[in-house]
Amino acid sequence: MTAITTRAVGSSPTRIEGTAKVTGAARYSTEQDHLGDVAYLWPVPATIAKGRVEAVDSDAVAGLPGVLAVLTPDNAPRLETPDDAELAVLQDHEVSYRGQFVAAVVATSLETAREAAASLHITYAEVPHDSELTENHPKLSKPEKVNPAFPTDTEDGDVDAALAAAAVTVDATYRTPPVHNNPMEPHASLAVWLGHELTLYDSLQGAFAAQQALAKLFALPPASVHVINEHVGGGFGSKGTVRLGAVLAAMAAREVGRPVKVVLGRQHMFTVVGYRTPTIQRVRLGADADGQLTAIEHAAIEQTSTVLEFAEQTTVATRIMYAAGSRRTSHRLAALDVPTPRWMRAPGECPGMFALESAMDELAVATGVDPVEIRIRNEPDVEPESGKPFSSRNLVACLREGAERFGWAARDPRPGVRRDGRWLVGTGVAASTYPSYVGPSTASAAAEPGGGFVVRISAADIGTGARTVLTQIAADALRVRVEEVRVEIGDSSFGQAALAGGSMGTASWGWAVTRAGERLRAALDEHGGDGRLEVHVDTAEEVKARTGFAYHAFGAQYAEARVDLDTGEVRVPRLLGVFGVGRIVNPRTARSQLIGGMTMGLSMALHEEGVLDPAFGDYVNHDFAGYHVAAAADVADIDAVWVDEQDEHVNPLGVKGIGEIGIVGTAAAVANAVFHATGVRVRDLPIRLDKLLGGLPG
Amino acid sequence: MQLSVNGQSRDLELDNRTTLLDALREHLGLIGSKKGCDHGQCGACTVLLDGRRTNACLVLAVTCAGREVATIEGLAGPDGLHPVQQAFVEHDGFQCGYCTPGQIMSAVGMLEEFERGWPSAVTGEVQPAGLTAPEIRERMSGNLCRCGAYVGILAALTDVASRS
Ligand code: FES
Numbered sequence: 070m071t072a073i074t075t076r077a078v079g080s081s082p083t084r085i086e087g088t089a090k091v092t093g094a095a096r097y098s099t100e101q102d103h104l105g106d107v108a109y110l111w112p113v114p115a116t117i118a119k120g121r122v123e124a125v126d127s128d129a130v131a132g133l134p135g136v137l138a139v140l141t142p143d144n145a146p147r148l149e150t151p152d153d154a155e156l157a158v159l160q161d162h163e164v165s166y167r168g169q170f171v172a173a174v175v176a177t178s179l180e181t182a183r184e185a186a187a188s189l190h191i192t193y194a195e196v197p198h199d200s201e202l203t204e205n206h207p208k209l210s211k212p213e214k215v216n217p218a219f220p221t222d223t224e225d226g227d228v229d230a231a232l233a234a235a236a237v238t239v240d241a242t243y244r245t246p247p248v249h250n251n252p253m254e255p256h257a258s259l260a261v262w263l264g265h266e267l268t269l270y271d272s273l274q275g276a277f278a279a280q281q282a283l284a285k286l287f288a289l290p291p292a293s294v295h296v297i298n299e300h301v302g303g304g305f306g307s308k309g310t311v312r313l314g315a316v317l318a319a320m321a322a323r324e325v326g327r328p329v330k331v332v333l334g335r336q337h338m339f340t341v342v343g344y345r346t347p348t349i350q351r352v353r354l355g356a357d358a359d360g361q362l363t364a365i366e367h368a369a370i371e372q373t374s375t376v377l378e379f380a381e382q383t384t385v386a387t388r389i390m391y392a393a394g395s396r397r398t399s400h401r402l403a404a405l406d407v408p409t410p411r412w413m414r415a416p417g418e419c420p421g422m423f424a425l426e427s428a429m430d431e432l433a434v435a436t437g438v439d440p441v442e443i444r445i446r447n448e449p450d451v452e453p454e455s456g457k458p459f460s461s462r463n464l465v466a467c468l469r470e471g472a473e474r475f476g477w478a479a480r481d482p483r484p485g486v487r488r489d490g491r492w493l494v495g496t497g498v499a500a501s502t503y504p505s506y507v508g509p510s511t512a513s514a515a516a517e518p519g520g521g522f523v524v525r526i527s528a529a530d531i532g533t534g535a536r537t538v539l540t541q542i543a544a545d546a547l548r549v550r551v552e553e554v555r556v557e558i559g560d561s562s563f564g565q566a567a568l569a570g571g572s573m574g575t576a577s578w579g580w581a582v583t584r585a586g587e588r589l590r591a592a593l594d595e596h597g598g599d600g601r602l603e604v605h606v607d608t609a610e611e612v613k614a615r616t617g618f619a620y621h622a623f624g625a626q627y628a629e630a631r632v633d634l635d636t637g638e639v640r641v642p643r644l645l646g647v648f649g650v651g652r653i654v655n656p657r658t659a660r661s662q663l664i665g666g667m668t669m670g671l672s673m674a675l676h677e678e679g680v681l682d683p684a685f686g687d688y689v690n691h692d693f694a695g696y697h698v699a700a701a702a703d704v705a706d707i708d709a710v711w712v713d714e715q716d717e718h719v720n721p722l723g724v725k726g727i728g729e730i731g732i733v734g735t736a737a738a739v740a741n742a743v744f745h746a747t748g749v750r751v752r753d754l755p756i757r758l759d760k761l762l763g764g765l766p767g
Numbered sequence: 768m769q770l771s772v773n774g775q776s777r778d779l780e781l782d783n784r785t786t787l788l789d790a791l792r793e794h795l796g797l798i799g800s801k802k803g804c805d806h807g808q809c810g811a812c813t814v815l816l817d818g819r820r821t822n823a824c825l826v827l828a829v830t831c832a833g834r835e836v837a838t839i840e841g842l843a844g845p846d847g848l849h850p851v852q853q854a855f856v857e858h859d860g861f862q863c864g865y866c867t868p869g870q871i872m873s874a875v876g877m878l879e880e881f882e883r884g885w886p887s888a889v890t891g892e893v894q895p896a897g898l899t900a901p902e903i904r905e906r907m908s909g910n911l912c913r914c915g916a917y918v919g920i921l922a923a924l925t926d927v928a929s930r931s
């Protein structure tokens with residue numbers, strides 16, 4: 070591919086929707102004001118973990134003033150069978166997990182809907198449930214593939230023999246708890262029917278995919294479904310595909326003959342929209358005395374629900390990270406009576422790299438090799454499992470740059486020996502990685518009659534800065550100033566486009582926007598501007614032709630941890646990420662995104678844990694009081710920088726996704742720093758004081 | 768009832784269960800105040816009630832008669848953005864923007880509290896010495912940001928504090 074020349078790309082304009090967002094003018098999903106009388110739906114979650122709904126006694130609430138409908142498994146309109154079984158809401162009487170929606174009330178006011186939903190009497194036939202993931206769970210089995218389509222297990226060379234012969238080995242089990250996405254905007258849907266045409270205002274990460282799914286569910290031609298997601302208040306994977314609130318809204322709006330809003334409560338966000346599966350991961354490393362790896366084994370145990378199989382790709386990063394003579398990776402899955410886990414920011418890489426990068430630190434300690442050096446020593450020439458060359462890989466440059474900036478050289482490797490008053494002080498490092506995916510997309514570009522250009526693509530800006538970077542990209546392709554370009558996104562009618570997921574937005578949409586801009590520019594150059602030109606492009610063929618290389622981004626994260634000698638409280642005063650992520654389109658928004666990922670990684674390291682109550686089969690701490698996410702006071706000095714990386718193979722813009730890599734490795738860097746500070750190795754997240762107290766030096 | 772919002776008196780007929788937040792969002796079309804939790808745990812709904820920062824989801828609208836509500840919609844003046852708004856844009860103090868109106872209203876209230884010399888949990892002396900980073904972080908910790916924009920928010924507020 071030939072690199073394109075850029076002017077706007079690489080500059081740092083502020084966000085295009087910035088003023089709208091800081092003045093409160095930006096309308097998110099359901100915040101529409103032109104629809105007249107809107108009704109409100111409030112869902113009713115199951116209070117048992119497994120069994121059947123025997124009866125819903127709607128009579129008492131159906132007569133309440135303002136109640137328009139009570140939807141139950143008995144009377145809810147029938148839907149076509151969805152690809153995603155979670156969308157078959159109220160289609161049968163089964164209860165597969167506690168909190169699953171079993172009824173809903175639609176009313177003229179939110180207050181009435183909530184009160185009626187709370188007083189709805191439901192009888193259940195309950196059967197015993199099994200909600201707790203354990204290492205030897207009898208239901209563990211081998212899924213056919215792991216998300217989205219990776220082989221479940223891989224094996225290369227004789228791991229057992231290499232481990233037996235290794236001079237140094239590490240054999241450790243790491244645990245990560247359930248973690249909940251919790252975008253600040255809850256999933257929100259507003260459905261409006263006009264005859265047989267459905268318009269849905271929603272908070273989803275992809276309008277086009279939602280349009281296709283809803284058309285199928287409601288047996289409509291896709292053209293009869295219009296999905297709009299102009300502003301999205303975060304998603305982190307939980308809004309990746311259409312979720313059940315949208316289905317309820319569409320169903321109810323048709324029933325009651327007026328627009329219906331469904332805005333999930335924060336408590337619902339812990340059950341019905343997905344979360345990160347808990348994992349139990351065993352890592353075994355074999356190495357020679359110099360820390361050169363001879364064997365890597367990474368075996369993950371995780372859960373899914375009985376509604377649908379979601380098998381997280383927890384060990385896939387281990388397949389590409391380090392050179393080793395032999396390697397084995399595997400995934401085992403138990404389908405339990407729990408809510409369905411799904412995508413959460415860097416599914417797979419995030420929990421998997423906590424284990425691998427903690428184990429690498431343990432190997433560094435065991436061999437006495439510096440943790441930065443041991444990673445450099447095991448740098449592969451090609452992607453280990455596939456043998457493909459990397460389109461670009463700058464892990465070593467990131468490690469070195471980070472070491473320099475962080476002041477790593479002076480580090481004393483001994484754990485538990487540095488004190489600053491009542492604080493034990495330590496530093497740690499971990500690597501980051503994330504695949505550089507790209508998906509086919511369509512886009513259009515047109516010269517506007519009054520001058521200027523409009524580019525349309527069904528992209529979503531979930532906080533990434535997509536609208537802004539696409540405008541920069543379009544301006545360069547059109548060879549005009551950014552002020553002359555208006556990019557419209559968030560609308561399924563703009564055609565097929567990749568999701569705002571898998572860190573592939575900028576790469577995929579940017580590719581289509583580049584082609585659209587180039588084609589319009591060529592047409593204008595040829596025909597002259599008659600003010601009516603419009604071009605449409607589809608990158609499907611080009612994207613399919615991208616082969617021959619292994620496409621990944623890499624990075625290194627450095628953390629300083631301070632642990633209170635008496636209480637075990639952990640603070641992280643410094644966190645530095647250095648990334649090799651291709652061309653940076655907008656340094657301002659890119660830095661925010663990387664820091665945002667690292668902040669969520671810090672939160673995972675120290676705070677976040679969905680606590681399952683096995684007796685009820687539910688996460689008990691399902692609000693922000695019981696489930697702490699990092700607040701301003703938890704976050705000190707976090708910075709993200711990048712090394713210069715030109716990658717002419719990854720896509721025409723040379724960009725790699727940056728939405729997820731920031732959260733990969735953070736937790737390991739913090740855990741490694743905590744070990745260096747205290748001598749206590751915490752292998753199960755989050756790193757809480759109770760896990761440290763017993764082991765702190767006196 | 769009458770509700771005074773951003774200096775304008777508005778006539779409303781409300782359910783006595785309606786929160787101030789729902790009155791603003793669902794009845795007055797003032798969607799700038801956001802609902803992140805409806806439980807007083809996230810700060811997305813922060814407004815100024817008689818000048819004090821308040822979680823609008825925890826206040827029943829009927830208790831607000833005769834009181835002055837200030838929301839994000841009323842913050843920018845005729846000459847453009849409020850300095851806090853401007854600083855949020857320049858320092859990229861947000862990503863998805865959903866927590867942002869609450870962060871900004873909270874910051875405006877926080878700066879005022881600091882002006883009055885109110886101490887915070889991290890203030891060593893009775894009077895805070897200055898609006899340091901730890902002071903700002905502590906005072907802004909009632910406003911969660913899942914996008915993790917705290918670094919930008921701190922830079923924005925440090926900038927505003929240094930200019931005033
Ligand atoms: S919505 Fe009021 S504090 Fe969260």
Ligand code: FES
Pocket residue numbers: 253302303532860861862863864865866867911912913914915916
């Ligand atoms: S900017 Fe998204 S939650 Fe704060």
